[in-house]
Amino acid sequence: MTYREKKDLINVLSATRYFISNQEEIQKRRLIRLQEETKRKKENLLCGIAFNYHDSSVSFALNNKILLVLEAERMFRKKKKRCDSEEMEELILYGLNLLDKDVDDISYWALETLRNPWLEEKDTYPNPPVWRDINIFGSHRKSLIVNHHFSHACVYLFSSFDKATIFTCDGGGDKGERITIYEGDGLNLIKQGIDVDGFITAKPYDLCATYLYNSPMCEGKLMALAAYGTPQKKYVEKLEELLPILCTTNYENGDIVLSKSFPGLKGKASLLNTETCDFSASLQDVFVRHRVEDTKKIAETFKNKNLVLAGGGCLNIEANTEIWNTHNYDEM
Numbered sequence: 590m591t592y593r594e595k596k597d598l599i600n601v602l603s604a605t606r607y608f609i610s611n612q613e614e615i616q617k618r619r620l621i622r623l624q625e626e627t628k629r630k631k632e633n634l635l636c637g638i639a640f641n642y643h644d645s646s647v648s649f650a651l652n653n654k655i656l657l658v659l660e661a662e663r664m665f666r667k668k669k670k671r672c673d674s675e676e677m678e679e680l681i682l683y684g685l686n687l688l689d690k691d692v693d694d695i696s697y698w699a700l701e702t703l704r705n706p707w708l709e710e711k712d713t714y715p716n717p718p719v720w721r722d723i724n725i726f727g728s729h730r731k732s733l734i735v736n737h738h739f740s741h742a743c744v745y746l747f748s749s750f751d752k753a754t755i756f757t758c759d760g761g762g763d764k765g766e767r768i769t770i771y772e773g774d775g776l777n778l779i780k781q782g783i784d785v786d787g788f789i790t791a792k793p794y795d796l797c798a799t800y801l802y803n804s805p806m807c808e809g810k811l812m813a814l815a816a817y818g819t820p821q822k823k824y825v826e827k828l829e830e831l832l833p834i835l836c837t838t839n840y841e842n843g844d845i846v847l848s849k850s851f852p853g854l855k856g857k858a859s860l861l862n863t864e865t866c867d868f869s870a871s872l873q874d875v876f877v878r879h880r881v882e883d884t885k886k887i888a889e890t891f892k893n894k895n896l897v898l899a900g901g902g903c904l905n906i907e908a909n910t911e912i913w914n915t916h917n918y919d920e921m
């Protein structure tokens with residue numbers, strides 16, 4: 590073999606080795622890309638957002654496993670915190686940082702409707718939920734839009750039930766909605782068209798607490814205060830009479846109505862006197878009785894043996910206990 594032939598051979602071998610190593614590098618990169626894609630397909634990072642009135646929050650899940658729930662009031666150290674758009678982005682980024690992820694790692698978004706500034710008016714009450722491309726962090730992101738009471742009703746999905754009647758009650762959702770009934774069947778939730786006009790909502794509790802404490806969202810405090818009082822006929826009868834108004838009216842009108850009917854009680858909760866305690870106990874009595882009656886109507890209409898209570902109105906322990914003791918539900 591001549592020198593020239595040897596050199597040519599070396600050149601060919603070098604070229605082949607380069608080709609092979611280059612191919613290996615390409616293959617390796619392809620493999621990594623494939624692994625990442627596979628990983629992305631298998632592991633959908635989900636982000637759920639709720640602005641609401643007084644309890645903004647963000648949650649993250651990997652497929653069906655909840656990874657993290659951030660309550661704005663804890664993060665911003667302000668009770669009853671409601672985020673604006675910038676604060677919500679801050680909360681999301683804080684969560685992503687904890688999870689060592691970034692915005693583009695999120696596969697799907699779920700946006701709850703109540704007071705959500707990222708939604709157009711037409712999307713503020715979807716029923717059932719709808720998919721939309723929503724501008725989040727400067728890009729269009731695939732987002733499921735979920736109305737407030739549907740979101741409450743989805744608590745059912747955390748229960749052990751295959752089927753259940755779901756009864757939501759709160760002080761106010763989208764477009765003033767305060768009571769809904771859903772039938773849960775497997776993963777499906779179907780809203781029921783039952784007339785709930787005469788049902789008690791959590792609004793009277795909200796208005797009376799606001800009146801008694803002269804501060805909004807004091808329902809929990811009033812529920813505790815009620816334990817120190819005794820229901821009084823004069824308060825019970827007046828509250829019963831006012832229920833149709835108190836179930837639906839706004840704060841301004843509620844304050845006027847309550848000031849006329851219960852003069853002298855406004856802002857007096859801190860006195861812890863007989864009047865404020867008895868007034869609270871009377872409201873509690875009215876609320877519990879109506880909740881039990883309303884649940885009876887639900888039980889008569891829907892023959893399901895399982896009941897799910899959801900929404901702020903279902904944080905009333907005494908009402909829930911009475912419902913449990915009164916009805917023949919297998920499970921609640």
Ligand SMILES: [Fe+2]
Pocket residue numbers: 737741759760761762900901
């Ligand atoms: Fe609610």
